[in-house]
Amino acid sequence: MTANRAWTLASYPSGWVTEENFKLIESPAPSPGDGEVLVKNLWLSLDPYMRGRLSQQKSYVKGIEIGDVMTGETAGEVVESKHPGFKPGDKVTAPSGWQLYCCLKGDLLTKVDASKAPLSYFLGCLGMPGRTAYFGMKDICAPKPGETVVVSAASGAVGSVVGQLAKAWGCRAVGIAGGKVKCDYVVKDLGFDACVDYKAGNLFENLKAACPKGVDAYFENVGGEILDTVLRLMNFKSRIAVCGLISDYNATESYGVKMFRAILVNRIKVQGLIVFDWLERYAEGNKALLDLVAAGKLKTRESVLDGIEQAPRGLIGLLKGENFGKQLVKLA
């Protein structure tokens, strides 16, 4: 019988996540019941939202309990199916958690066409992060051609798609990222008009220079001082999509946003965003993103760790901004 390996939660972190918060357990791979499908996971996606699950504080969904398998999306291959919609060999994405095998109801799986793009892309620019960027841009940032769109964590899984959508829609795309290497990548490889290195100091002056007409739409992944700085440059009737506040996730005390007044003065619209809110329109987002990949207008970069053992280390690095591109763990 095949052995499954799974990361479970050993303890809740206080402040930064550590490897001691997780425990790797082994068990036999499960067998599918009626309507279920056994998936062999090939790729595990690591995403900033996972920090929110490692807490008993109120967030969009319930936190994980001690002993539970860690939450996570995987891409994999069907091994055995007791659901009419799936057969062995089908490629799927699944809310499997951090493990090598999972048995899930067929309704929870999404079949993907891995002939059109690498399977791992369906966890990144063609998956949850890509759809997050697409719907946040389309419905909240709603930029008009010629407007300036700023995105933080610009080299990340969501940010990189946001800026490329801005370019595809005729806008000026300006990124914020940490370090020269990421900034160069964002401009040279992804085609943003500019990218400001927040680690280099003088963020306000540098961002102002990169946005000579101010900021019409801001896609926020980071929060904290970066948010306060961008708020000073937001234009009249501009929009902010609040997708993530990663700078706060590990803080034991919340950052106080000092420029809230800009929302009043410039009549800014600020809206929180979780991709689940657009569940009924996923097909629209998937098609738009796949078309852009096919047209060569949506590039992606992956940061791959090898082996399920690496998953906790990968999440910790992601939360510290050490990854460079979409963070994945190759499981097989």
Add this chain to the structure above:
Amino acid sequence: MTANRAWTLASYPSGWVTEENFKLIESPAPSPGDGEVLVKNLWLSLDPYMRGRLSQQKSYVKGIEIGDVMTGETAGEVVESKHPGFKPGDKVTAPSGWQLYCCLKGDLLTKVDASKAPLSYFLGCLGMPGRTAYFGMKDICAPKPGETVVVSAASGAVGSVVGQLAKAWGCRAVGIAGGKVKCDYVVKDLGFDACVDYKAGNLFENLKAACPKGVDAYFENVGGEILDTVLRLMNFKSRIAVCGLISDYNATESYGVKMFRAILVNRIKVQGLIVFDWLERYAEGNKALLDLVAAGKLKTRESVLDGIEQAPRGLIGLLKGENFGKQLVKLA
């Protein structure tokens, strides 16, 4: 020749406004030129937004320069007209400033029907504060019947209208105000379902008890700790209209909003609001408000100071929350 008296700006305040920031000057009353109207002001409105004008910092409109007459809305009577739309005896509201007489282009005046309501009401519940409440509620808070609407500065010119609109539209109306007297007035005279005294301590617990189903819409006039507290009670997909942040206006250092994360977690929509943004729809707001006054569903309370000499003192008291109801100065 009639003498005019006008308050001008003597110096910019740092922190709290003081009487020394203003200077009362006398001059002959002006004479109207072609297309102009001479108005004798009977009432001067004092409003929190005026604090923003006493600054060279960027705000919705340019600040006042040293020596300029203080900005303000008045209600008065036409004395002499060189504009075909106005004749002596007409009652008008005007962006006159803090003075006894003004000469303005007829286009800048609004004729009001003082047979339907007291003239001073057109500076309050039937004027700028009333329209601010109406459009902020209608277009940003957009409450559905049965939802809970919270408003801060609930006994004030804007807040009192917000809560009465909430009741008229079938919602639960909960106010926040300072002191038992104001809270009693908001519930007993204005008909709110509840009003929480922020000066009594335990704001979070008391507001939670007053909002057993959480908060669906929040009309913000105050900011600071009150905003942070209400953010903890906001429901999924709730709305916040940011109309004022009076707690910040006199602060030399901005308050840091710690619960910004709630916007993400609960996908709250936050939007800044200035009534000018609805200029083309003023007639709709005016009619709706006048209908409510006629039906006895929109009550108001005025805090009247007698004589133009009192204007600086009135503004200072207003910024400290010492007024009780719409702050006016009776000029004649």
